[in-house]
Amino acid sequence: MKIKLLKSLGFAAVFVVSACASDPQVTQTSTPGPTQQQPSSRPVTPVQTTQTYAPRPGSIEEFSTSAGDRIYFGYDSYTLSAQARATLSKQAAWMNSYPRVRVLLAGNCDERGTREYNLALGARRANSVKDYLVNLGVDPSRMTTISYGKERPIDPRSMGEAWSINRNTHTAIVSGASS
Amino acid sequence: MNLKRALLLAMMVFATGFAAPAFASLEIDITRGHLEPTPLAIPSFTGSSEPEREIGRQIAGVIRADLERSGLFKVLDPASYIEHQANIDLQPRFAEWRVIRADALLAGRVVIENENRVRVDMRLWDVFAETHLFGQQMGTTPENWRRIAHKIADSIYQKLTGESGYFDTRVVFIAESGPKINRTKRLAIMDQDGANPTFLTPGSYTVLTPRFSPTAQQITYLSYSSIVPSVFLFNIETGRQEVLGDFPGMTFAPRFSPDGKKVIMSLVQRGNSEIWLMDLRTRRRVRLTNSPAIDTSPSFSPDGSKIVFNSDRGGSPQLYIMNVDGSALRRITFGKGRYSAPVWSPRGDLIAFTKHYQGKFHIGVMRPDGEGERTLTTAYLDEGPTWSPNGRVLMFTRETRPGAGPHVWSIDLTGANLRRVTTPGDSSDPAWSPLIE
Numbered sequence: 001m002k003i004k005l006l007k008s009l010g011f012a013a014v015f016v017v018s019a020c021a022s023d024p025q026v027t028q029t030s031t032p033g034p035t036q037q038q039p040s041s042r043p044v045t046p047v048q049t050t051q052t053y054a055p056r057p058g059s060i061e062e063f064s065t066s067a068g069d070r071i072y073f074g075y076d077s078y079t080l081s082a083q084a085r086a087t088l089s090k091q092a093a094w095m096n097s098y099p100r101v102r103v104l105l106a107g108n109c110d111e112r113g114t115r116e117y118n119l120a121l122g123a124r125r126a127n128s129v130k131d132y133l134v135n136l137g138v139d140p141s142r143m144t145t146i147s148y149g150k151e152r153p154i155d156p157r158s159m160g161e162a163w164s165i166n167r168n169t170h171t172a173i174v175s176g177a178s179s
Numbered sequence: 180m181n182l183k184r185a186l187l188l189a190m191m192v193f194a195t196g197f198a199a200p201a202f203a204s205l206e207i208d209i210t211r212g213h214l215e216p217t218p219l220a221i222p223s224f225t226g227s228s229e230p231e232r233e234i235g236r237q238i239a240g241v242i243r244a245d246l247e248r249s250g251l252f253k254v255l256d257p258a259s260y261i262e263h264q265a266n267i268d269l270q271p272r273f274a275e276w277r278v279i280r281a282d283a284l285l286a287g288r289v290v291i292e293n294e295n296r297v298r299v300d301m302r303l304w305d306v307f308a309e310t311h312l313f314g315q316q317m318g319t320t321p322e323n324w325r326r327i328a329h330k331i332a333d334s335i336y337q338k339l340t341g342e343s344g345y346f347d348t349r350v351v352f353i354a355e356s357g358p359k360i361n362r363t364k365r366l367a368i369m370d371q372d373g374a375n376p377t378f379l380t381p382g383s384y385t386v387l388t389p390r391f392s393p394t395a396q397q398i399t400y401l402s403y404s405s406i407v408p409s410v411f412l413f414n415i416e417t418g419r420q421e422v423l424g425d426f427p428g429m430t431f432a433p434r435f436s437p438d439g440k441k442v443i444m445s446l447v448q449r450g451n452s453e454i455w456l457m458d459l460r461t462r463r464r465v466r467l468t469n470s471p472a473i474d475t476s477p478s479f480s481p482d483g484s485k486i487v488f489n490s491d492r493g494g495s496p497q498l499y500i501m502n503v504d505g506s507a508l509r510r511i512t513f514g515k516g517r518y519s520a521p522v523w524s525p526r527g528d529l530i531a532f533t534k535h536y537q538g539k540f541h542i543g544v545m546r547p548d549g550e551g552e553r554t555l556t557t558a559y560l561d562e563g564p565t566w567s568p569n570g571r572v573l574m575f576t577r578e579t580r581p582g583a584g585p586h587v588w589s590i591d592l593t594g595a596n597l598r599r600v601t602t603p604g605d606s607s608d609p610a611w612s613p614l615i616e
Contacts, residue, residue, distance in 0.1 A: 076495075078450075114519040114533050114562045115388060115608065116432040117489055117496055119401075120445060120452040120473040123429060127450020146408065147429060147447065151385055156359035158559075158581030 058098045058178040063171075067091045071129065073167040076113070078124040080132055088129060091171055092136035099142075100176035105129050107147045108154075108170065110163035115149060122147030129169040144174075216253035217282050217339065219246065220306075222260055224287035224299065225267060231289040234297060234324050238287065241328035244372060245346040246335065249572075250596030255281055267302055276306045283312070285335065297321045301331055303338060313338055325374060326615070333614070345567040346371060349612040350574065351389040351398050352587055354378060355605035364607075366400060366413065371611075373601030379413060380404075380420075388432060388563075389413075391612040394439030398610075399423065401431045410444050412459075424457050424464060432475045437483045443467075445475040454488055456503070467505040478522045478530075479503075480547070487511070487521040487530050487547070498532060500547065511549030516541075520563050523547070526570035529592075533562040533575075542575050544592065555594045560585070565610045574600060574609040 055062035063069060067090035071080065080088065095101055107122030107129075126145035134140050155162035221243050224235030246252040261275040267286035276284050287301035296318055303312040315334055317327050326347055333344030354367040354376075366386045369376040380386050380402075389400035396415040401408060402422075410423045410433040424430070426446050433444040440459055445452040446466075454477045457464040468474040472492035479486055487500050493510060496517045501508040512518040516536030523530050524544075534541040534554070540561045545552040560578035567573070570592070577588040577599075584605040590597045600609070 076491075111560070113535070114476075116445070116476045117473065117491075117519045119387075119429075119431045120447070120475045123447040123452060124450045124473070130450075144406075145450070149387075151362070151364075151387070153360055156582075 056178055058101075060173045060177045063091075063094055063101075063173060063177065067094045069171045069173075070168045072164060073125055073169075075110075075163075075167070076121065077167075078107075078121065078128045080128060085132065088132050089136060092133050092138050095133070095138050095142070096136075098176065099139075101173055102142050102175045103144075104172045104174050105143055105145045106152070106170045106172060107145070108152055108166055108168050109150045110166045111150050111153065111158065112163060113150065118149035119147050122149045125167075125169045129171070216247075216251055218253050218255055218280055219283050219285065219335075220255050220257075220260060220276055220279065220281035221246075221285045222257060222264070224289050224301075225265065226289040226291075228291065231291050234291075234321070235287065235289040238289065238299065238324055238328040238331070239285075241325055241372070242285065242332045242335070245329060245332035248372070248598065249336065250591055251336075251340065255279055267300065270309075270311075271304055273304070273306050273309045276304075281306050283339070285331075287331070291321065292318075295320055297324060297327075299324075299327050299331070303335060325370065329371070342571065343569045343614065345569050345572060345611070345614065347615050348568060349391075349615070350587070350600070351379075351391055351400075351610050351612070352602065352606050353387060353389065353608040354603065355585060355607060356382075366398070367603075367606075368398075368415065369602065376603045379415075379418070388608050390434045390610045392435050392439045393437055393613050394435075397439075399433040399435060399442050399444075401433065410442065412442075423459075424462060426455075426464075430455075432477065434478055436479050437481050443477040443479065443486065445477070454486070467501065467503075469505075476520050480523050481525050481527045485523075485547070487523055489519045489521060498530070498549075511545070511547070513549065514552060522564055522566060524566050524570040525568055529570070531564040531566065531573055533564065542573060542590070544573075553594070555590050555592075556588075556597065559583070561588075563608055567611055568613045572596075574611060576607040576609070 055065055068087040071084035071087045105126045107126030109118040109122050126147055130143050130145055153166040155165040221239050223239045226232040226235045243254040247254050259279045261278060262272050264271055264286055267288050271284055284304040284306055285301060287299060290298040292298050298318045300316050302314040305312050317330060319327055329347035332346040336344035348371045349368055350371055351368045354365045355362055357363045363382045364385045365382040366379040366389055367376060368379060384404040387401045389398050391398060398413040400411055402411045408429045410430040411420050412423050413420050423442060429447040430444050433442050435442055441456055442459060443454060443456045446455045451471055452473055452475050453466055454468045454474050455464050455466050470492050472490050474488060474490045476489040477486050484503055485500055486503060487498055489496055490499050496519045497510055498512040498518045498521050499508060499510050516534045518532050518534050520533040521530050529544045530547055531544045534543050539557050541554045542556040542561050542564050543552055543554045558577050559580050562576050564573045564575045572589055572591055574587055574589045576585050578585050585607040587600040587602055587606045587609045589600050
């Protein structure tokens, strides 16, 4: 639960950054470039941001703060936990409110597996999210899936906490959101 | 041919773990000495001009490095050599090579015939039997001298071990750079000894799991250059890339058939991966597996009749073998641990694999019937073995410890001679080429 909470804060922060370019209410100076990433041996500290404004309805930012854009899996698993299903229900409700939105569902794995097996596992994880969203009324034509296997970790550390964060399906809005 | 027999015995002992008495009747003391690398003397190749002698020094250096890296030979320090042959066609003074304990002497000469052609003559002598083992003459363009060196090393390896070499080969791999959460992965190729590294893709999109064609200058690999990640073909001579087939979903885990005419791979549909076989000429494709489980990492037996692959249909990732038409399916791994990434040896007698057990990753080998499992390596992450064309050496990806970047390593089938392979920067997913024609 703690991990989950920290991560959603962390991701809220990321999306604040990405949304800020066109949002005059926020002053943000720079986005950290890839060369400034922390070395993998140091833990990632979530950035605490205080939101002083409401995200614009139908925006990517609203989606990630109100629904959550990532659900997490157990080791070598693609079954949806109660927590994942709760997040997906919110994702589906949000998507049903904004029917022009299209998403890419990206399945990800931790580094404790071999490359090709993880590509197959990531495909399962993306698809189990798609199936669940379809059952909640989201038109399948609005969703595409992709597997990144273990190629797109979001936590660079080599430890259990990072692995559980890196086992996920990310719902990325590719078009149709308001900016 | 004492030398050859001694080396063969050394290799057999490594490979089978037989005790010494099995060979006692051959009058070769394999309990001592012969498990040591065979000492060779390789003076710089001679020449009648300084440019020739310069090429001669470089060629001898590459041959020494190749043979040393094999772990089967020890090249004696050139500073210890007593005789300095002026004419390699004359019999050497064997006594002076015995003094420094050389078992064999390689002598060579470089002749620049014109600006477009270099000729190299070489002779290999058995120092103890005082015999001429063989001589060779090779020609090429001056800038291509490294390949002559590798071919000579291959000839020596073959003459002294009785098996074909693997030095005149290349390795395709993934060159990695950048932070772990935003990694750049490029397709790259280099000579087997790390020379001539070249990037084949720009790094603006991820590429993974390259494999060499057994018959052509062609690579198959997974590319994220299009919206749907797909198996591609790369023509090394022309640089042309093309997506392989118009599949209704993501394709990955490609490998060539032994005749180079087909590619086998996984296709994802509705989240489920199945193994498909595609004919490169007709583009006809056939599905070989049919299960709701993960089916991936297919690899042909060298005779093309069977396929080993990775499936979790039994509840965890294990290795299975089927006929090339999908029939006669059976599981071959029953040991403790999770097995994946199988590759059939080009000799046909073994399958190499990755094993995940008790928090560590291992490269191992077993016979195709699943018997005779041997673990060769252990690390935080060892994965993705690839065979040398003679089936004696494996390269693989290793992360030595958590957070250490991945690198290509190699190990002999005997479990000896573990080495990090020279690559420019971090590297992964090596795939060995066949011997270059």
